[in-house]
Amino acid sequence: MSEFTRKTVSKDIFGRLLRNDGIFVNREAMRPSYMPDILPHREKEISDMASILVPALRGETPSNIFIYGKTGTGKTAVTKYVGKELVKKGEELDRKVNFVYINCEVVDTQYRLLQNISNHFINDWSERIPFTGWPTDEVYSKLRSMIDKNGGVTIIILDEIDKLKGDDALYNLSRINSYLERARVSLVGISNDLKFTEFLDPRVKSSLGEENLIFPPYDASELQDILKQRADIALKHNVLDDDVIPLCSALAAQEHGDARRALDLLRIAAELAEREGSPRVTSRYVRLAQNKIEVDRITEVVRTLPTHSKLILLAILLQEKHDKSTGNIGVITTGEVYDVYKELCKKIRTDVLTQRRVADLISELDMLGIITARVISKGRYGRTREIKLSSSADEILKILKEDELFEDLSKYKIQGQTRLI
DNA sequence: CCTCCACCGGAAGTGGAGGAAT
DNA sequence: ATTCCTCCACTTCCGGTGGAGG
Structure with missing residues (x-):
């Protein structure tokens, strides 16, 4: 290999990949974390949740909500969406509405939960409650005073609530309103385990389950709409074969209508196509993607x-x-x-x-x-x-x-x- | 129809780790 | 620091069982 060729090759390895002649326009739009402006086929859930939470805009305490639904049925997306709108409307009407989102899979102990919620109200970095060191009840009373000082209505979302260890935390949180003078708290618990509530302290159970929302799985045609919407944002026009979206939807519908699964399939299929330099995504890539997802899953499971x-x-x-x-x-x-x-x-x-x-x-x-x-x-x-x-x-x-x-x-x-x- | 194999799977108990309470 | 409690991985013990071969 001559000096010249080696240089151009090494110089161009990224250039070639960077040049946007691939399939994606906006890769982020296909990731699970992406929040679209419209959530297709969740209109009912959105309006249900909104009507339960609307008292917050009048300064009253909304009922606590328990949300149940399988993975990829839009629980988190709907909740975050409603929360965002609620805060926006609150600012318009000059009503103080706080919205705290906690993922209990990450924050899984009582201490860290209380610490996390408290820190949500503390902007000054040096004032923040440390990871460890304080007695639990001191964090709890700090949290109460923070919320009370802040006033207004605070809505706390506990995503993956079944991952939380011990139900003391839930018990304490569900009773917090009786210790507040100027502020109100309501809780939204999200879980994909319907049996979760059976093992709960009955007092927590009745308080958390004032309102229940159940998110049904998407069917294949609903999944198609979701995929179409995302594909429009994420991909170039006209790079998908006609049968790609129906195939992704059908495969995901078999897996209890998991929208995340459908999006993963489509995204990975597109990535594989792009990597092979194919100008179009065909159903073959969907099959490959499905295989890759399965192999990755097995690999991860066996390895650990x-x-x-x-x-x-x-x-x-x-x-x-x-x-x-x-x-x-x-x-x-x-x-x-x-x-x-x-x-x-x-x-x-x-x-x-x-x-x-x-x-x-x-x-x-x-x-x-x-x-x-x-x-x-x-x-x-x-x-x-x-x-x-x-x-x-x-x-x-x-x-x-x-x-x-x-x-x-x-x-x-x-x-x-x-x-x- | 009965037997009896090679396991299944429930129940109860042990011991060590880790966290909370005193 | 010490005790207590809860959880988890694992063991011990054992009654239970579908059906091929007698």
Whole structure:
């Protein structure tokens, strides 16, 4: 390679990718965090929520709300949207309305929750409540005085409320109004777990559930509208084949009408097309995207598995390979997996878990969708689980090998018949 | 129709970690 | 600092079971 070519190549690697001859106009519009101006097919939910919260604009306390809906049904988007509008209207009417959004998956303890809400009212950086150090009830009383001093109506959104540890925090928050003189607080809890309220303190339950909103899943045609709207903003005109949006919608509709899933499919399909230099997104890229999402999911799950679950997974993998090479056509059973697993443990000098425990871990792997395990009866030869890998063995092996512990282990060969007949 | 295999899966208990209360 | 409590991973024990082979 001449001096000249090397220079141009290295100089242009980003230039070529940067030149906007791809498919996207505004990539952000396809991300889950993007907030569109219009939320299609959520008009009813928006107006329901608005009518519950409108007392805030008259300085009265709105009812607390509990919102339930599966992932990707627009709970968070609708709530944030209504909140934004409410604050805007409040400024117009000169009514003080505060809107605090907390994601309980990130802020999951009582202390951090109270700390976070309090800091929302403290602009001066040096005045802020530290991550740790204060007694919990002091933070609580600080919060009360902050809210009272601030006045007006404060609406606190607790997203993913089921992730919050302990219900003391909810109990305290739901009673805060009786300690306030000049201000009012109302709570909005969001969850995708309907059973969540069953385990709650009955007092919290009745106070939080003054109003309930249920967000139904989107159906395929509603998903199409959402995708069309986003595609208009995010993509160049006329880069999608006609069947791309219907396909994305149909696939996502099968997954309980998850709009986020639909958007991910479309975005990844477009990204794959762009990366391959294709001028158009075809249904082939949607299929590839779906595959990529699945592989990414499996990769992530397997990578973060605890050691013993990985060992069990490897045991299943080895057994499957062994069966294939010996032409054995029987199904893999719990007992066989357990035997191989024991050997693997011995090899790396790890304690062996009991078969009972291993059975539970196998069920977990099943629930994670890495394997399928269903109970079958082999008559005289007992009752057991039939265990199968649910995705490519090589793919999983590759991920397992990332763990240095499994580097050598994966070469382990099962000696002959592990079980006498 | 009965037996009996090779597990399933519920119940109860242990022990250690981590957080809250005193 | 110490005790208490709660959670979690795991063990022990054991009754239960679908159906091939007798």
